[in-house]
Amino acid sequence: MGYIRGLIDLFKIALLKLIKNGLQIFALILMTEAQWLNWVIHKLSPSRLGQFQLVLYILMVFSYIYANITPPGTPMTALFEPKTSNQYMKRKDGMPRYCSKCLQYKADRTHHCSRCDSCVLRMDHHCLWFRNCIGFHNHKLFYLVCLYLTTYSLTSVYSTFMAITKHFTAANGTISSVYLVFWGSLFAFAFGLSIVMVAFTVYHTFLLFQNITTLESMKSSWSKYAKSTQPFNVGLYNNWCQVMGSAPWFWFLPVRNSIGNGTVYPINQNALPYIPSSEEKLETSFEKTSAPIGYRENEWASDEEEFAMKSRRWNPHLGQFEWLDEVV
Structure with a gap:
């Protein structure tokens, strides 16, 4: 009975993990299925495009898994110390920003994620498809997944369109109708996905070049800054390197080489004084936080x-x- 009970408990644990990671598993299945269909096309009609798609698939899956398991980073892991760090974002009273939930100071561009229940360095957003926050340490990986997926979907549209056209224009078509159904489904899926991903990737590329996170672009206090006075806008090339790294040969490879440690950023010389958000204006100098553990x-x-x-x-x-x- 104990052995059977142990197997049941193990099955429950596996089922819970499967449910929690359902979107991630579903995404990996879709990527693999698309690659299988593209590889069938490559075998029937060999080309360099099929080899390029295989490389894209490997990079895409690796980056996706890598971004999922990489913590975005917190002020605690970065050993953030506001007394020895020159911070641009301060409260109205001049005090460093403080998180009453994490009981720690917040570095520049750090925000508290309610889903992760933690402060995140350079938080961009919380993504359900990654089951993780997109922050300082995995932002580049997230962007590369978007870029790889966009390129892969566009090449899939082209390869499936050419395969279907070749079959119907051939004098004696030898391709099974089953393949045509699969390829037609892949074409429709890739075409719809490419439209979404192109818009999504272009938007995030624009944010990278402006050195603005998704959260910052949505905040009303940040909308008051012009491009010339936006505090972290230090030029297109430098903005890009902040996330993608200073070495061009590593820009499009899933290597974590973002500049800095996520707590201090170069400031635009024309930057206006920081405009605190409404929450920061309402905070007082003494947060309603608990005393140390030793105090009871x-x-x-x-x-x-x-x-x-x-x-x-x-x-x-x-x-x-x-x-x-x-x-x-």
């Missing part, structure tokens, strides 16, 4: 200690308690 109200040893603890308040910015009478 039910562990007071005496009335004197209870009085002393009630007469001071935890300041998360200083990392210590301070007396209330000094604050007042």
Whole structure:
């Protein structure tokens, strides 16, 4: 009975993981099926396009898996220290931005993701197809997947169109009607996908050249900046290199070579002062955060200690308690 129960528990765990990663598995199945059909076309009519598609498929699958398993990065993993780091984005009172949920300071362009329940360095957006946040460490991988998929879908449209046309124009067509059904489905899918991916990739390419994340492009406070005064816009080439790396021979390879550590970025010389968001304007200097783990109200040893603890308040910015009478 114990052996059977163990197998049932293992099946439940595998089923839960399958459900959680359903979109990722579905995407990999679609990529593999498309490559199989394209490879059949290549075998019937060998060409360099089929070899190019195989290389694209390998790069696409590798980048997709790599982006899924790569954490986007947090201020804690980057060992962010606001006292020794020159930050552009500060609150209205001049204090560093602070996350009351993660109980840590936020570096420039860092935002809290409610789905991941964590602050993300240079957060672009949370993507369900990747089951991950797109941030500093995996932004390049995400963009390469979009670029590979766009190129692959366009070449699939061309290869399937040529294969179907060749069959109908041949004097004695020898290709099975089953293949025509599969190729017709691939053509329709690739054609629709290429339209979506071209628009999506062009949009993200524009954001890369302007050095703006998806979240920043949607925030009303960032819309007040012009291109010339946008703080992180340091020129088209430098903007591109911020994410894709400084070495051109690695730009289109799934290699993590983005510039910096995700906490400090070059600032445009014509940048306007940072415009805090409405949430940052409403924050006070003292967040409603919990005190350190060592501090427990039910562990007071005496009335004197209870009085002393009630007469001071935890300041998360200083990392210590301070007396209330000094604050007042």
